[in-house]
Every structure is written in structure tokens, then in C-alpha cells.
Amino acid sequence: MSPSRHHLVAPETLGPVTAEEARLLETLDLSRLPRHIAVIMDGNGRWAQKRHLPRVAGHRYGTRTARVAIETCARLNIEALTLYAFSVENWRRPKTEIEFLVQLLREYIRKEMPLLQRNNIRLRFLGRPDELPEAVQRETREATAATAKNTGMVLSIAVNYGGRAEIVDAMNAILATRNGHPPPNAITEDDLSRHLYTADLPDPDLLIRTSGEMRISNFLLWQIAYAEIFVTETLWPDFNRACLLESLLDYQKRERRYGAISPPAATAAR
Numbered sequence: 001m002s003p004s005r006h007h008l009v010a011p012e013t014l015g016p017v018t019a020e021e022a023r024l025l026e027t028l029d030l031s032r033l034p035r036h037i038a039v040i041m042d043g044n045g046r047w048a049q050k051r052h053l054p055r056v057a058g059h060r061y062g063t064r065t066a067r068v069a070i071e072t073c074a075r076l077n078i079e080a081l082t083l084y085a086f087s088v089e090n091w092r093r094p095k096t097e098i099e100f101l102v103q104l105l106r107e108y109i110r111k112e113m114p115l116l117q118r119n120n121i122r123l124r125f126l127g128r129p130d131e132l133p134e135a136v137q138r139e140t141r142e143a144t145a146a147t148a149k150n151t152g153m154v155l156s157i158a159v160n161y162g163g164r165a166e167i168v169d170a171m172n173a174i175l176a177t178r179n180g181h182p183p184p185n186a187i188t189e190d191d192l193s194r195h196l197y198t199a200d201l202p203d204p205d206l207l208i209r210t211s212g213e214m215r216i217s218n219f220l221l222w223q224i225a226y227a228e229i230f231v232t233e234t235l236w237p238d239f240n241r242a243c244l245l246e247s248l249l250d251y252q253k254r255e256r257r258y259g260a261i262s263p264p265a266a267t268a269a270r
């Protein structure tokens, strides 16, 4: 993926906006948006409990929030958006909730295909697919293939994903390329980056976590080394477009130093 930003967007590409969104858009510098945004969509269960609804109602409403975030990011020409939908640890939840989440994912893929195509989005899945039901694997493969020729934003949905599992998988992939012989050179950071699930994506510049928890929860452990972290108390189903724009504004207020004293010229210009 090219390191330069492709083309800039006009605020009207978002379509009709509320007064609050218009105010936020006016302040936002559309030439300095993050290239890659990663999101930990937390708080669906609490959202539902507050309304005396079953937890799964929160997940269902959460897909509506995801749709708005996906379309907004695509229209703002963000290069990559990565959503954490199901972690390797989530298998510890009650069986009925797991079944609901897996079913919701299948429904989601089918239902959102027109939106993805309309917005020129490439869909991918990050994680260990072989541990998912065969029918789900087939659907994720087909959806990936159906959007592979698009040229816009890369939407990655992390399903049966774990950050440590990803690093272990990358190590094993590297060993496989070396045919079991002892490697002549040590494994480098570049080698590892090239074998992660996110191999051709830039590292996230911004990690958003909803519902207030100050945790990474085994998400993109390697890739978020220099990401700006935005944690909001807002529960995921309530994370609307104005909240997303707020997080982008907050990101633009940060000074990114990458361990140096002042920001590198290339980053400052973006």
C-alpha cells in the first residue's frame, strides 16, 4: 500500500450531517486523518443490560454502529479500518451468546455486501478461520473474494483473533518459508511484520476503545506499538458518527514523536 495519502475528501461526501457533525467537520483537518484506525467495540452487553434487554440485543444494535463507522471512514478515504468482533478468548462466553455472535456475523456479511460494494471497500478477516464453523469459513472466503477487486478502504474484521496467536502464527509462517533448516540470519522486525495477518497494511495510527476499559485485550499487539489510544466511556452501540469525528479531532491534537524529540517531518506533514 502506498505510503502517501491518495486524494483528499470534501466534507459533503458524508451526505447530510447533523449540526454537531457539521461543527466537528469544520474543525477537522481532512488532510491529516489517520491512515489506519483500529477499534475495540466494547460495551454491547452493558448497553443492553441498561435497557433491560438480553445481551445479544446489544450486539445486534452494535452492527448498526459498525455500519455507520465503516461508511464514514470509507467516505473520509481512511485507508484501513480494523474492527475487533470476536477474540480467541470469547469462546469462554455462554454457548448461546457465541452461537448468536457467529450467526450475526454470517447475517452481517450477507446484508452489508451492497454497502461494501457501493463504497468500493475490500473486506478481509483476521484471525484463525479454521476454528470457525465450516459454513462461516465459506462465507468469509466468498465475501473476501467478492470485494477483492475493489480499490478503496480495506475493512478487516478480526474474528477468532488473538494478538499473541497472530505473532505465533507469523513465527511459524516464517519457519515454514525456511523449510525447517536453521535460518542463516536472525528473524527481523520486518520479517515478522511481513508475516502478520495485516502484512500489507500500515500499522494503526489510532486505536479506539469504547466503554471506558483501559485495556488492549490482546488486540494487534505488535501493530499498535506507536498508535495513539483513544478511550471513551461511550458504549459501542451509542458510538455514533459525531463520536467518531470527536476521536479523529482528539487524534489530531496529539503530537506523534515515535520515540524522538520532535515529530518526524513526513508524519508532521500528513
Ligand code: FPP
Binding pocket: 041, 042, 043, 044, 045, 046, 047, 059, 060, 062, 063, 066, 083, 084, 085, 086, 090, 104, 105, 108, 157, 211, 236
Ligand atoms: C464487546 O461487547 C463486543 C463483542 C464481543 C462483539 C462485537 C460484535 C459486534 C459489535 C457485532 C458484530 C459486528 C461486526 C462488524 C460483524 P461486550 O459483550 O464485551 O460488552 P460488555 O463488556 O458490556 O459485556
